[in-house]
Amino acid sequence: MSHLPVTETLFLPFHRTSVGEEEARAVLDVLQSGWLTSGPKVKEFETEFARFIGAAHAVAVNSCTAALHLALAACGVEEGDEVIVPTMTFAATGEVVQYFKCKPILVDCKKESFHIDPEQIDRAITSRTRAIVPVHFAGFPCEMDAIVDIAKKQKVRVIEDAAHSFPASYNGRMIGTIGDLTCFSFYATKSITTGEGGMVTTENPEFADRMRILSLHGISKDAWTRYAANGAWRYDILEMGFKDNLTDLQAALGLAQLEKAELFRKRRAAIARLYSLSLASFDGFLPPPEPDNSCHAWHLYVVRVDPSCLTIGRDQVIEELKARRIGTSVHFIPLHLHSLYQKRLGYRTGQFPHAEQHFANAISLPLFPDMTREEIDRVIAALQEIAVTYRR
Numbered sequence: 001m002s003h004l005p006v007t008e009t010l011f012l013p014f015h016r017t018s019v020g021e022e023e024a025r026a027v028l029d030v031l032q033s034g035w036l037t038s039g040p041k042v043k044e045f046e047t048e049f050a051r052f053i054g055a056a057h058a059v060a061v062n063s064c065t066a067a068l069h070l071a072l073a074a075c076g077v078e079e080g081d082e083v084i085v086p087t088m089t090f091a092a093t094g095e096v097v098q099y100f101k102c103k104p105i106l107v108d109c110k111k112e113s114f115h116i117d118p119e120q121i122d123r124a125i126t127s128r129t130r131a132i133v134p135v136h137f138a139g140f141p142c143e144m145d146a147i148v149d150i151a152k153k154q155k156v157r158v159i160e161d162a163a164h165s166f167p168a169s170y171n172g173r174m175i176g177t178i179g180d181l182t183c184f185s186f187y188a189t190k191s192i193t194t195g196e197g198g199m200v201t202t203e204n205p206e207f208a209d210r211m212r213i214l215s216l217h218g219i220s221k222d223a224w225t226r227y228a229a230n231g232a233w234r235y236d237i238l239e240m241g242f243k244d245n246l247t248d249l250q251a252a253l254g255l256a257q258l259e260k261a262e263l264f265r266k267r268r269a270a271i272a273r274l275y276s277l278s279l280a281s282f283d284g285f286l287p288p289p290e291p292d293n294s295c296h297a298w299h300l301y302v303v304r305v306d307p308s309c310l311t312i313g314r315d316q317v318i319e320e321l322k323a324r325r326i327g328t329s330v331h332f333i334p335l336h337l338h339s340l341y342q343k344r345l346g347y348r349t350g351q352f353p354h355a356e357q358h359f360a361n362a363i364s365l366p367l368f369p370d371m372t373r374e375e376i377d378r379v380i381a382a383l384q385e386i387a388v389t390y391r392r
């Protein structure tokens with residue numbers, strides 16, 4: 001018998017972007033300025049973002065994928081090197097390693113969390129390892145002290161995938177100031193957005209210079225420097241680069257969002273708290289862990305279906321929520337379960353049991369700053385109803 005209710009309720013999406021008049025005005029100003037591509041707004045966005053984080057350098061690019069790619073290039077990754085990547089991540093983290101004809105060396109999660117296990121990182125390091133790429137899953141920082149210790153001992157670089165973790169901190173230090181390089185995403189669903197966009201922060205001026213050059217065809221001067229009133233037209237192609245630059249239109253949007261970043265974070269944290277308090281009052285779903293030494297960015301709120309309490313699994317819970325007009329997502333299908341990783345790189349199902357276990361039960365609930373109290377209560381009520389209906 002189906003318990004799916006028929007409803008006319010409005011669809012509650014997994015994500016709704018929070019942009020207002022400020023963003024519209026900022027973008028319009030750029031449209032009317034006569035300069036749309038990378039120029040003064042991008043420089044201002046880099047300066048303000050670096051100031052917010054407390055980083056020495058910030059390089060704006062058109063995605064976190066580009067940021068990760070350039071960060072690996074800055075570290076001198078070459079064909080045949082190995083880069084350690086968690087299997088519990090998005091396509092981008094593993095893909096960029098393969099751009100260099102390198103093998104991503106996948107590592108399992110910890111048993112109790114979605115985070116990369118430092119002990120397994122240590123075991124995965126070989127003489128070919130060049131870098132470790134921890135992912136601050138959902139916005140909850142990884143165990144950076146342990147990871148940085150391993151990296152220092154083994155003389156490898158740490159490139160943090162902080163696509164989910166702006167703004168966040170670990171032991172009082174902002175994410176973006178700990179590893180050799182940190183990569184952020186401003187994709188449409190992220191904590192601040194430029195539609196598409198990314199940023200790399202680093203304390204190393206040589207890394208920053210190299211990434212700036214590589215992000216625009218490997219040429220010695222950007223267009224703004226060439227076309228400005230006091231600019232000079234001549235340029236040199238120093239090395240083979242890419243077209244990874246952010247535009248002034250996007251940077252203006254980013255600057256307006258940056259102003260609201262702390263407000264957005266507080267709102268996300270408040271919604272997460274409401275979810276966790278409610279989930280603790282009935283059986284069926286395990287709330288995500290909360291850090292005690294970190295500030296969580298709460299990009300995602302990932303609950304786990306508790307199979308010891310429910311007669312249905314994750315997929316069916318998602319269908320039940322969908323029937324109640326509630327959108328969800330799943331983060332992530334571990335990399336080693338995908339065709340590319342099995343057919344080309346030889347990974348197999350069963351190889352990383354903790355990641356598989358987490359994935360099997362994970363559901364990302366709607367979480368965005370403009371969620372109303374009514375919308376939050378709808379999600380909680382739906383989960384409670386499902387828990388009661390399908391109690392084991």
Ligand SMILES: Cc1ncc(COP(=O)(O)O)c(C=O)c1O
Nearest residue numbers: 063064065090092163185186187
């Ligand atoms: C963990 C992780 N890394 C990298 C990325 C890539 O970000 P972007 O879409 O900005 O390239 C994503 C995107 O969702 C992500 O979740």
